[in-house]
Structures are given as C-alpha cells and as structure tokens.
Amino acid sequence: MGDKASIIVVEDDHRMGSALQRNLIKAGYQVTLSDSSQSLRLAYRKTAADLVLLDLNLGNEDGIDIARELVATTSVAVIIITGRMELEDRIEGLDAGADDYIVKPFATDELLARIRAVLRRRALERAPAGMIELGPFRLDTTNQSLSREGVSTPALTLTGTEARILGILLRQHNRAVSRERLSNRGPQDPGDRSIDVHVGNIRRKLREAGFDELVIGPIRGFGYRLRLEGKDAVPSQADLS
Structure with missing residues (x-):
C-alpha cells in the first residue's frame, strides 16, 4: 500500500467529487x-488503487453492478457512498461484495474513520501468518509448505516467493488478484513476466502433488484468481449475493 494509500472516488457530481478529493488529499x-x-x-x-469510494447514483449506471464488477475482477477495497436510507439497499451493497458503506450526508471524520478501518483490515489480510487455511488445505508460511488434511503424502514444498504468492491467493480465494499485488513491488513493466513464471511453478507443483482442487486461473491483462473446487469448495460472498 505504501506510505500513501491510493483512492479512486467515483462520483458524477463534480462539486461533491472535488470536495471529497480535497478532504482526502488533506x-x-x-x-x-x-x-x-x-x-x-x-x-x-x-493506479492499481487500494480503495474505491463508489457513489451508487451514477446517472444511468447501476452502482451495485459496478461494485460487483470490482469485486469479481479486482482485489481493490470498496466503500459504497449512498443516499439511499433503506436497509435493503445497504444490504444489497454489502452482498455485492463491498467492504463498507456510508450514507449521505456524512461527516468527513466518519468517512476517514471508515477508510482507515477498511485499509487496516486489508493490511491484516496481507500480513504474514503462520498458517493459512482454505477447506482441507493448510499453508504453513513459516515452513513454506502446503498440506491437505486427511492425506498422508508429504507436504508440498514451496520457495519463499511461491509461499507468499499462494498465501495471497488463498486469502483472496474466488477474487481476482493483480500481478502488482502478487509481485509486492508496485506497478510492473508490461514485459516483466516473473509473476507468471512463479504462478506457473506453483500450478505445476499443485498438479504433481495431486492437489487438483486448488485451481489458479489467469485473469487476462490483470492477474490471477484461485478457486477451491470439488466437494470442499468454499463459495465467495459474490456467489451468495
């Protein structure tokens, strides 16, 4: 995320958007x-932004559909801004995958507090952890090994970079993750395919270990998404909406 988090404000009211921009820059x-x-x-x-502030009222466009698209195709955090007071509308926004919502009119301090809270939660998702679990799979980031519950075969051994990349994909299962986020180095040169090589090695090791339920698929021009298939599949929030 760097010293300064990057935010995209999606607002078709120029005056409102400019005011939000000034306050956030401040x-x-x-x-x-x-x-x-x-x-x-x-x-x-x-920008590969860290967070999107999304106003639901965008003329002819449906803000809920935009939120669903962001959740399905990116790993960015989403806070919905809405003037709709009905509980059903707020629930629909959260079910679409938004991290939070705020209702107009709102105080700048409340908005900033919600932004800080969402960014803290996202930072915790990226923080190193001793064990990351998804269904029957256990990634030990300390020993850089992946095992499956109930299977006696030896754990799959990964390099440090492979363990870090797989850990991000496991935490974000069913969500697209950008190459920039996986690289941990910010924006990449378009010709840099190092992440693709690392992911290719991970996929090969998963196949060789017989861990076919973990499927890492490419998102063209963006990055990758990991899915858990089979009887142990874990649905995403978007799948439940």
Missing part, C-alpha cells in the same frame, strides 16, 4: 476522480 491520500465505470476502469489500470 488527510494524506493519493486521490483520482472518476465519473463513470469506464473512467474508473482506466483509472484503476493506471
């Missing part, structure tokens, strides 16, 4: 304004 964030799903996609490709 609070120490890097901020990009967007007024549509198309400009949001372009902004995300350029």
